[in-house]
Amino acid sequence: MKKKLMVALLSLTMTAGILAGCGKGGSAGAGKATDGGKVLNIYAWNEEFKSRVTDHFPGYEEVDATTGKVGDVTVKWNITPNQDNAYQNHLDETLLNQDKAAADDKIDMFLVEADYALKYVDTDYALPVKDLGLTDEDLKNQYKYTQDVMTDSKGVLKGTSWQGCPGVLIYNREAAKEVLGTDDPAEVQKSVADWGTFEQTAEKMKAAGYNMTATTNDAYRVFSNNVSGKWVQDGKVVLDDSIKNWIDLSKRMMDAGETTSADLWSPDWSAGFYPDGKVFCYFGPAWLINFSMAADEAGSIANAGGWGATEGPQGFFWGGTWICGCAGTDNKSLVCDIMKQLTCNEEIMLDIVKKDSDFVNNKPAMEKAASDDSFAFPVLGGQNPLPMFCAGAEKCDLSNQSAYDQGCNEELQKAMKNYFEGNASYDDAYAQFTKAIGEKYPELAK
Amino acid sequence: MKKSRVVSYNKWGYIFLIPFIVVFLVFQLIPLVSTIYNSFFENYRSGLMQIGPNFVGFENYVTIITNGDLPTYFANTMILWAMCFVPQIIISLVLGAWFTDPSLRLRFQTFFKTVIYLPNLIMASAFSMLFFTLFADGGPINSILMQMGIISVPFQFMSHVWSVRALIAFMNCIMWFGNTTILLMAGMLGIDPALFEAAQVDGATATQIFYKVTLPLLKPILIYVMVTSLIGGLQLFDVPQILTNGSGDPVRSSMTLIMYLNKHLYNKNYGLGGALSVFMIIVTGILSYIVFKFTNSGE
Numbered sequence: 244m245k246k247k248l249m250v251a252l253l254s255l256t257m258t259a260g261i262l263a264g265c266g267k268g269g270s271a272g273a274g275k276a277t278d279g280g281k282v283l284n285i286y287a288w289n290e291e292f293k294s295r296v297t298d299h300f301p302g303y304e305e306v307d308a309t310t311g312k313v314g315d316v317t318v319k320w321n322i323t324p325n326q327d328n329a330y331q332n333h334l335d336e337t338l339l340n341q342d343k344a345a346a347d348d349k350i351d352m353f354l355v356e357a358d359y360a361l362k363y364v365d366t367d368y369a370l371p372v373k374d375l376g377l378t379d380e381d382l383k384n385q386y387k388y389t390q391d392v393m394t395d396s397k398g399v400l401k402g403t404s405w406q407g408c409p410g411v412l413i414y415n416r417e418a419a420k421e422v423l424g425t426d427d428p429a430e431v432q433k434s435v436a437d438w439g440t441f442e443q444t445a446e447k448m449k450a451a452g453y454n455m456t457a458t459t460n461d462a463y464r465v466f467s468n469n470v471s472g473k474w475v476q477d478g479k480v481v482l483d484d485s486i487k488n489w490i491d492l493s494k495r496m497m498d499a500g501e502t503t504s505a506d507l508w509s510p511d512w513s514a515g516f517y518p519d520g521k522v523f524c525y526f527g528p529a530w531l532i533n534f535s536m537a538a539d540e541a542g543s544i545a546n547a548g549g550w551g552a553t554e555g556p557q558g559f560f561w562g563g564t565w566i567c568g569c570a571g572t573d574n575k576s577l578v579c580d581i582m583k584q585l586t587c588n589e590e591i592m593l594d595i596v597k598k599d600s601d602f603v604n605n606k607p608a609m610e611k612a613a614s615d616d617s618f619a620f621p622v623l624g625g626q627n628p629l630p631m632f633c634a635g636a637e638k639c640d641l642s643n644q645s646a647y648d649q650g651c652n653e654e655l656q657k658a659m660k661n662y663f664e665g666n667a668s669y670d671d672a673y674a675q676f677t678k679a680i681g682e683k684y685p686e687l688a689k
Numbered sequence: 690m691k692k693s694r695v696v697s698y699n700k701w702g703y704i705f706l707i708p709f710i711v712v713f714l715v716f717q718l719i720p721l722v723s724t725i726y727n728s729f730f731e732n733y734r735s736g737l738m739q740i741g742p743n744f745v746g747f748e749n750y751v752t753i754i755t756n757g758d759l760p761t762y763f764a765n766t767m768i769l770w771a772m773c774f775v776p777q778i779i780i781s782l783v784l785g786a787w788f789t790d791p792s793l794r795l796r797f798q799t800f801f802k803t804v805i806y807l808p809n810l811i812m813a814s815a816f817s818m819l820f821f822t823l824f825a826d827g828g829p830i831n832s833i834l835m836q837m838g839i840i841s842v843p844f845q846f847m848s849h850v851w852s853v854r855a856l857i858a859f860m861n862c863i864m865w866f867g868n869t870t871i872l873l874m875a876g877m878l879g880i881d882p883a884l885f886e887a888a889q890v891d892g893a894t895a896t897q898i899f900y901k902v903t904l905p906l907l908k909p910i911l912i913y914v915m916v917t918s919l920i921g922g923l924q925l926f927d928v929p930q931i932l933t934n935g936s937g938d939p940v941r942s943s944m945t946l947i948m949y950l951n952k953h954l955y956n957k958n959y960g961l962g963g964a965l966s967v968f969m970i971i972v973t974g975i976l977s978y979i980v981f982k983f984t985n986s987g988e
Binding site for chain 2: 327328335338339362363365366368503504505506509510511514646657660661664666667671672675678679682683684685686
């Protein structure tokens with residue numbers, strides 16, 4: 244039965260692909276001509292979106308590493324890495340000159356991340372998707388949280404994404420067997436169902452020589468995604484209870500030697516991807532599991548399929564890329580078409596799941612994949628975590644984000660590291676946090 | 690006739706000065722003046738919104754002086770400089786004296802001179818990155834120390850005030866002692882050999898020659914080395930920035946003035962940044978003056 248369904252599904256995608264390809268030449272091409280723009284400028288910080296467009300957008304031809312073609316329109320990729328805020332600095336400068344720039348130099352499309360989305364969404368630079376031509380009908384299958392991210396303070400949706408990044412707790416099966424006596428996801432979940440049991444399990448892990456998490460920052464997003472209020476309220480920085488809970492839990496775990504204070508992405512953090520790193524769990528979305536945990540290196544836990552996934556104490560998401568149409572674009576219908584095909588077209592999106600192991604922003608597509616064992620992750624020892632991700636994506640709530648999130652999250656983690664390591668009292672560390680926020684956002688220092 | 694020829698020579702003098710004057714104006718004087726000008730304005734960006742420029746008088750100066758940051762980061766900078774300069778000048782003096790001492794007849798001098806200068810050729814940020822990896826909690830230094838049985842758990846170099854400072858000072862010292870040695874050697878070679886010979890004939894020991902002949906005559910070069918090193922020290926940025934990932938942690942104990950200045954560039958805060966830079970100009974001037982006066986007082 245499953246096989247038959249699979250065959251049907253595959254053939255459907257194929258025909259749909261061909262049909263979409265045909266449709267491309269006529270209708271969309273005609274739409275572009277009316278806009279008159281010859282160059283489509285896209286600003287991004289990595290190659291991810293480019294490869295999605297190259298592989299999945301019907302009618303896109305690659306010319307060279309930084310240019311492509313859709314019909315008569317030249318697509319120019321302007322990619323600046325994220326390091327040290329370089330992408331945003333570059334984007335800001337170009338946006339501020341958008342009015343003065345020549346038509347072919349104007350930004351037509353730019354990408355943003357959730358942490359700083361509001362910085363752009365709450366300006367007139369990001370175009371409402373309705374003005375571009377997307378309808379409610381087009382958008383109905385997207386996960387609500389992905390739209391919350393791009394909704395400005397007046398309730399207008401200004402961007403869409405092709406992916407969703409709900410996260411799960413990824414645990415080391417070996418350690419689970421040794422300490423908890425089982426590596427069954429449902430059983431392991433009982434030991435990490437809430438933060439109280441999470442901490443008790445941490446004690447057991449410590450006794451067996453495992454760190455519960457690789458660093459205190461692993462759990463940060465789980466807490467910061469579940470806050471009850473915004474970081475900045477009435478021009479003042481407010482520390483949410485959920486984040487205070489993270490600070491307290493982290494301090495207790497640090498003092499007990501159950502985790503470390505290493506930075507995310509540091510070698511000390513990624514040491515736990517290997518059995519000798521002795522780390523019980525990470526928090527992460529599909530892309531962390533598939534691309535970041537050294538799955539193609541012999542000897543890593545992922546390579547041997549030694550991870551398991553379970554919901555963990557609370558739902559959260561990590562990462563994701565959103566597409567915005569930029570005010571002043573002379574290629575509105577092409578921008579709209581790219582958004583429509585990549586973020587609303589179920590066939591194309593299922594294709595992305597197959598080809599790129601992305602978790603796409605399309606409920607029916609993901610629900611199909613969730614019930615299909617061929618989507619199981621080898622790094623998880625054959626477990627299919629998609630049902631969990633589907634449930635997680637529904638639960639994500641982003642109503643409490645603010646334009647200050649990136650700065651506040653980064654600086655809080657930096658400052659609290661001093662508290663966790665015993666170099667500062669809580670009050671001193673918090674004072675350092677406020678000081679750093681005042682430097683980044685002078686308007687909050689007053 | 691004669692007069693006109695003199696004038697035409699003068700003209701060439703001015704023409705040859707043009708490149709310097711132009712470079713000085715464009716890259717030094719104009720930025721300097723605009724920095725001072727900017728320091729009197731509230732001028733930054735909040736997200737994509739430009740705030741200011743609004744004239745605020747001396748408010749920026751009051752802010753950076755009253756919020757207590759300036760003394761702290763100035764002290765940090767000077768501590769880091771002193772930790773690097775003291776060992777550096779001692780090593781350089783010793784090496785310089787050895788290299789220039791004819792009675793020692795050191796062999797392979799050129800080789801050693803090249804080798805001690807080499808660290809300076811590595812980019813400071815690359816050097817810093819290397820140390821960051823070497824001294825990470827799970828890095829090679831910790832595993833060597835653990836295998837030798839000196840420590841049982843990894844020492845967190847990046848989490849202790851003095852180990853971070855020591856690493857920064859050590860890196861700077863390694864990078865700059867070759868440069869200083871070569872400067873001091875040039876100074877020592879400039880001293881008339883007859884004076885050394887006279888001292889030897891009079892029965893002075895090597896130590897006496899060093900303290901009574903070499904050092905006093907080396908004073909101009911020493912002052913030069915000290916002033917340039919002090920100014921360089923005040924501008925210390927790349928090594929601690931990379932080593933601490935811009936945080937200056939633990940508890941900002943290794944945050945230098947320029948790292949602090951860099952924090953204000955995140956939101957293009959030209960007002961506060963300008964005020965801080967003006968303060969740096971004044972401090973650099975005062976310190977250089979003190980060093981100059983102090984070391985010249987004997988004459």
